Amino acid sequence: MSSTLCFIYYRKRHNRYREQILRALRDSESDEDTSNDNDNDNDSDDDDDEEVIEKFIESPEYIDPGFLPNDVVLVIEDKQLYVNKDLLESSSPVFEAWLKKEWQTEKGTENGKIELSFPGKNFVDMRAFFKCLLPVFSDKVTDENLDTVLPLADEYQTENLxxxxxxxxxxxxxxxxxxxxxxxxxxxxxxxxxxxxxxxxxxxxxxxxxxxxxxxxxxxxxxxxxxxxxxxxxxxxxxxxxxxxxLFVSTPTDAERKISRLQVPRHDKYMSEWKQNVSNLLQYAVDHIGDLKPQLSNFSATPPVLTKNQTRSAGFGKLRPVGIVLNPPQSVVPSFSFEDPISQNMSDLFACISVSDRIDLHDIYNKCIEKLNVENISKGNFQKQWSKHYTGNKIELSNMGRHVLSMYKCTCK
Known part of the structure; x- marks a missing residue:
């Protein structure tokens, strides 16, 4: 039987088994308890039924339907679990060897089933291990059951587990x-x-x-x-x-670069002393960042226009603005496309936003957002400059929307 068919088969058995459990538990109740239960609402009864089932399932006495009669019997602490031989063999070379006739030292049961004993093993631990190992169960490995599953997975050489x-x-x-x-x-x-x-x-x-x-x-x-x-x-x-x-840093951009490259845990209990030093560095930087608007020191607000003689002498590919002429002939005015460069102050503020966001320095982050609003940086302008500054950086580009939302929420103005 394939593992898929086994899974479907055991899931159906599981549902039937849950119904049998509930029926048996109900039948075991006294007439007085049953009479009292009849006074409750139907919805409450359904919730109680599920709670009773779940509590019973967690107990050592519960046997999952995936462990019900099959061709291999596992004996652990005088309790029995039944598993499919093919699934057990395919999961581990140790179990595969045990199930071969030449390796079997114990006799099978009277009905021809193969019996494997696990002396010294804990029943609850082994049950948890097999439920993570065999595909007929939906249980997964988690950090909570690692202490149980990992040593057994290593002992029985279950590679996939x-x-x-x-x-x-x-x-x-x-x-x-x-x-x-x-x-x-x-x-x-x-x-x-x-x-x-x-x-x-x-x-x-x-x-x-x-x-x-x-x-x-x-x-x-x-x-x-x-x-x-x-x-x-x-x-x-x-x-x-x-x-x-x-991790030695001296500027916000330096801190940003090293945090991205070296990966720093976010929680404040990790590297707390180093994070405090970075916090002091960012605090000083934010307090001393000046005007966020671009400083166009090399260009005037209006693009310089060359005279006809200058255009002819320089050649179009080697234009150098040497003077401004008012109202020049339109036919000789070259076409310029100027984009506002990101100022160093804005670049430093972006670094402060990125670092404070990554290591959860909330006070610094809020001061940076407040700085943007106080300087009347529009949301659209912020998005444009952030996208340009972090071109190709998927992490920072994905964080941009959250920063814009923080600007909307800021009530500093």
Whole structure:
């Protein structure tokens, strides 16, 4: 039977099994309880039914319909789970070897089913592991069940499930750079320990980098830190040293460039001292930014017009404005296309907006938006200059709409 057909089959069994559970639970109630329940509203009864079912499903006594009678019996703590032989074989070379006749040391059951025992294993943990492993179940690996699933996935060499565990850790680690996510030092130490213990080389770099942004004292205070090997501890220390050296900044644009290149966690509990220094730098910059309008020092407000003699002598491809003539003949006036350049002050303010937005310096960000409104920078002009300044930068271009909305919400004027 294919895995797709197995999934459909077990889902139907699951629905029937839920109905049987509810019926059995109802039948077990006393007549007095049933009489009291009849006084409740129907909607309330339906909610209570679902709550009872969910509570029972979470208990160790519950057997998911995906584990109901099949051709392989798993014996764990004197409890039995039934699984499909083909699915079990395809999920792990360890299980595949166990299911071959030459490797079977135990007799099958009296009805011909293959029996596999798991001495020393916890029933609840193994049930959670198999529900993540076998495709007939909808359970997924999460950060909450990693502590249970990852060691078992490594022990039984379930490659696909190991890859799923790796991706869960990667997504969790990378979320600190994209959202205001905080992973405590104790959990980061656990990730570091797993990288070393289970040889998770695919995520070694990103996990070590995250550990490097934590103060060494905080890492050492984590309960499991003493189990981390010396080699990876040294790797974390070297990464921290290099990161601190690379993150030295002296201007807002410098801070913007390095934050984009090196990735800095957003939550204020990460690198708090460095972020405070950047906050002071931005605060000083915003307070001292002058006029935001372009300074056209090399051009007059009206494009210079050349005389006929100047046009002839210079050649059209080598025009150099050397004088202005009022009311020149229209036939000899060259066509100019001038775009307002972005002033250095505006460029600095854009950097302050970008940095304060990325590392959640809300007070600095609001001052920058207030500065735009006080200087009478229109929303359209802001969008035009922001788009020009960040051409090709998808992240900053995607943030532009949010900055414009902040300008609309600002009540400083």
């Amino acid at each position: 190991l890859l799923e565990c790796i991706e869960v850790i990667r997504e969790r680690v990378e979320s600190v750079y994209k959202t205001d996510t905080y992973i405590p030092p104790s959990r980061i130490v656990t990730y570091v320990r797993w990288v070393e213990q289970f040889k998770l080389n695919a995520i070694r770099e990103c996990v070590v980098k995250l550990a490097a942004v934590i103060e060494n004292e905080d890492l050492e205070n984590a309960p499991d830190y003493y189990t981390v090997g010396t080699l990876i501890q040294l790797e974390v220390a070297k990464t921290r040293s290099k990161l601190l050296k690379d």
